[in-house]
Amino acid sequence: MATRRRRPRRRRANSSSDREAYLPTGEPCDMHLGVIGLGRMGRIVADRAVDAGHEVTAFDVSDDALAEAAEAGIEPAESIPDLAATLGDPKYIWLMVPAGDPVDAALDELAPHLSASDVVVDGGNSHFADSERRAAETTARYLDCGTSGGPAGAEMGFSLMIGGPADAYEELRPVFDAVATGPAGHDRMGPAGAGHYVKMVHNGVEYALMQAYGEGFELLHEGRYDLDLEAVARTWNNGAVIRSWLLELCEEAFREEGPNLGDVSDHVAGGSTGTWTVREALEREVAVPLIYEALGERFDSRRDGKFSRRLANRLRYGFGRHEVHRE
Incomplete structure (x- = not known):
């Protein structure tokens, strides 16, 4: 499987004051994002995050998709547990898999590796009631992220409608800024389920x-x-x-x-x-x-x-x- 050299990691911001030193105008904040699912939309999420200066580790069931992603500077993982093991603390993980059972299956694999400080984003077209349930059942902070823009988002960025805890949303602002059209292209719609409802x-x-x-x-x-x-x-x-x-x-x-x-x-x-x-x-x-x-x-x-x-x-x-x- 193709791999790339890891670039040196900067110290992760652990408090809001630290984050202010790393997120302002100037050099992009170097967050480490895990992406599960490298289909059309998942690959765009990973590519735009990398282009903005973030580190991305990704897993997909397709070896070809992982090899192509590695060529673009995305670190491939051999499995979902392997992906979780490469991430720091807290872990930031973006799911871009088909709605329904695949989301629950990915969460089941992630469950032993998650803590209350981690953040999981579901960027698929899940039903809002399923997102409410998953938010209640998942140890990590859960963000449901309605995503619009289609493949054109590769260049323009997506429109992101996000539901879930406000603190988790604020921590992931640098990634949302990168994946969306910019700061105006995303917002927190409300509590769990609100993003997928919108x-x-x-x-x-x-x-x-x-x-x-x-x-x-x-x-x-x-x-x-x-x-x-x-x-x-x-x-x-x-x-x-x-x-x-x-x-x-x-x-x-x-x-x-x-x-x-x-x-x-x-x-x-x-x-x-x-x-x-x-x-x-x-x-x-x-x-x-x-x-x-x-x-x-x-x-x-x-x-x-x-x-x-x-x-x-x-x-x-x-x-x-x-x-x-x-x-």
């Missing part, structure tokens, strides 16, 4: 926005004029009220797939976070008709064909590099 609603809003763009472009596509939809999207993106990154991705989709979206199928995958959003709205008796309808359209896409859903299918590739289902 991200859940974010995804519901995302569904509705994609549906709105899809319906608008479907009308233009089926309307009375022979329109260049790429030109429409480009024009709207320059000064129009509805300009946005999603609209930029519409422009990209028409440019790369053609005005009829080529062989992009009417199948929009995903739906878990939108379902969670609608269920929560029903429990709280809050009307979310646009999100509900967008979720219904996504489910209905598995049965017949519609231009708006074909565009939504392609947009998911644009912002998240999700697989494009094709006819």
Whole structure:
């Protein structure tokens, strides 16, 4: 397995006064972060932390992913216990594994190696209730971190919505500054679960926005004029009220797939976070008709064909590099 030479470690800040000496403007604070999971998003977390001057040790079940990370200056670990053994005190560990059982499995392996001073961040799309449970069950301080931005975060940084103890959040500010777009790209939303709760609603809003763009472009596509939809999207993106990154991705989709979206199928995958959003709205008796309808359209896409859903299918590739289902 490829490895790299460890660079000399500076003394870790152990108190708030020490941290003020290491975190201000000037040389980046050299924290040591453990990252579990080197998929698309996990690798971006590790790379951006390293680029900001932090030391990163990572574990992934893929030897290839570890070897590639080592070439980029990330220290590979042979196992989760091995990763924990390389970290200082307190340990700072970022999980970027699929939501559900993989998170619990990683926590089970970490459990014997954690203390109350350590911090564990769950950066995946976990349900907020699972994050509340894990925070209560985990010895370490637990931060649930909703993460938005997709693969574009490699260059721009992510938007991070964080829940959990305020002291843990403050300690990890240097890492959050590095992984996010900067200090304005992250904030503590509240107690355990709040970060993933905000991200859940974010995804519901995302569904509705994609549906709105899809319906608008479907009308233009089926309307009375022979329109260049790429030109429409480009024009709207320059000064129009509805300009946005999603609209930029519409422009990209028409440019790369053609005005009829080529062989992009009417199948929009995903739906878990939108379902969670609608269920929560029903429990709280809050009307979310646009999100509900967008979720219904996504489910209905598995049965017949519609231009708006074909565009939504392609947009998911644009912002998240999700697989494009094709006819």
